[in-house]
Amino acid sequence: MDKTVATKKPSDESITIDCEDRSDHDLWMNSWWYDARIRVVVGGLCFIGVMGTYLQAAIEEGEYGILLFVGIGIVVLIPLERLIPRHRMPVLRPQLLTDIAHIVFTTFLSIVPLILIFPLLQFLQSETLVAAIQTQPQWLQIGEALFLTEFLIYWGHRCTHVVPLLWKFHSVHHSVEYLDWWAGERRHPIDGLFMALFAGVPLLITGFNLTDLLIVGLFNGLWDMTIHANLGWRLKFMDRIWVTTEYHHWHHSVDKEARDKNYAGALPIMDILFGTYHLPADRSPGPYGIDTHMPTTYVGQLIQPFRPTQYIQ
Ligand SMILES: [Zn+2]
Ligand SMILES: [Zn+2]
Numbered sequence: 001m002d003k004t005v006a007t008k009k010p011s012d013e014s015i016t017i018d019c020e021d022r023s024d025h026d027l028w029m030n031s032w033w034y035d036a037r038i039r040v041v042v043g044g045l046c047f048i049g050v051m052g053t054y055l056q057a058a059i060e061e062g063e064y065g066i067l068l069f070v071g072i073g074i075v076v077l078i079p080l081e082r083l084i085p086r087h088r089m090p091v092l093r094p095q096l097l098t099d100i101a102h103i104v105f106t107t108f109l110s111i112v113p114l115i116l117i118f119p120l121l122q123f124l125q126s127e128t129l130v131a132a133i134q135t136q137p138q139w140l141q142i143g144e145a146l147f148l149t150e151f152l153i154y155w156g157h158r159c160t161h162v163v164p165l166l167w168k169f170h171s172v173h174h175s176v177e178y179l180d181w182w183a184g185e186r187r188h189p190i191d192g193l194f195m196a197l198f199a200g201v202p203l204l205i206t207g208f209n210l211t212d213l214l215i216v217g218l219f220n221g222l223w224d225m226t227i228h229a230n231l232g233w234r235l236k237f238m239d240r241i242w243v244t245t246e247y248h249h250w251h252h253s254v255d256k257e258a259r260d261k262n263y264a265g266a267l268p269i270m271d272i273l274f275g276t277y278h279l280p281a282d283r284s285p286g287p288y289g290i291d292t293h294m295p296t297t298y299v300g301q302l303i304q305p306f307r308p309t310q311y312i313q
Contacts, residue, residue, distance in 0.1 A: 110192035130207030156198035175294035184228030
């Protein structure tokens with residue numbers, strides 16, 4: 001990738017800077033804690049602390065979330081990615097540690113505020129609406145919950161692409177160049193929190209039965225691992241029914257025309273309805289990434305949205 005970046009869009013009269021000078025290093029290298037030994041010790045202690053919390057939640061409350069995610073990825077998806085790869089890439093590919101840090105820390109940083117915020121929003125619930133929804137047949141509730149969730153995810157996701165401030169955070173997810181199941185969880189905590197609130201608050205108000213949402217959420221969560229994975233399967237019969245790997249990989253294209261398409265999380269009908277369906281029959285997606293500078297380190301990616309955008313020329 002070209003190493004020259006600009007602080008404004010290339011069409012403007014922008015100052016170009018050598019990326020070597022403007023990498024995340026310039027922010028840290030003068031700090032006392034830039035020392036590699038300190039970063040390893042601090043990062044290691046944080047890792048042990050957060051993993052300990054996950055283990056405690058699994059043992060005491062049966063909440064296996066992240067452990068289940070990593071377990072399925074290692075046991076099922078790594079062998080599948082070897083058997084039917086979409087692109088040739090090594091298991092230990094560049095920035096793997098950064099994406100593992102996202103899985104461990106970003107999940108934690110996104111969940112904690114939700115646990116604090118959602119109980120405060122309970123007062124928004126309307127008892128009449130909740131009763132009307134929960135007296136319907138269960139199959140209808142599941143269908144409605146899925147459709148409403150998808151509608152909210154679609155518009156929340158589309159906002160993160162068209163609102164420049166939101167894009168600064170969402171671009172962390174799109175900065176992945178080596179797309180595999182690990183990389184699907186690369187996300188800025190503020191981006192994750194925005195989406196969780198955008199989709200979660202209306203669902204909280206409508207009061208769908210949590211068990212129904214759990215079924216939808218669990219299935220979506222598991223399938224979400226495959227749509228980012230480096231899997232070469234095409235699954236053409238699902239094109240207009242359910243989001244596939246090919247479908248979401250187009251959304252990660254470095255080409256903005258393709259990137260601002262395929263916002264749906266599970267149901268392509270949302271993209272068909274709102275004019276953003278993109279699945280060319282004669283081409284395959286890739287390469288992936290963004291046209292602005294993104295540090296390769298985990299902490300650098302957390303800080304980048306707060307810094308000036310640097311366009312890659
Ligand atoms: Zn996106
Ligand atoms: Zn994605």
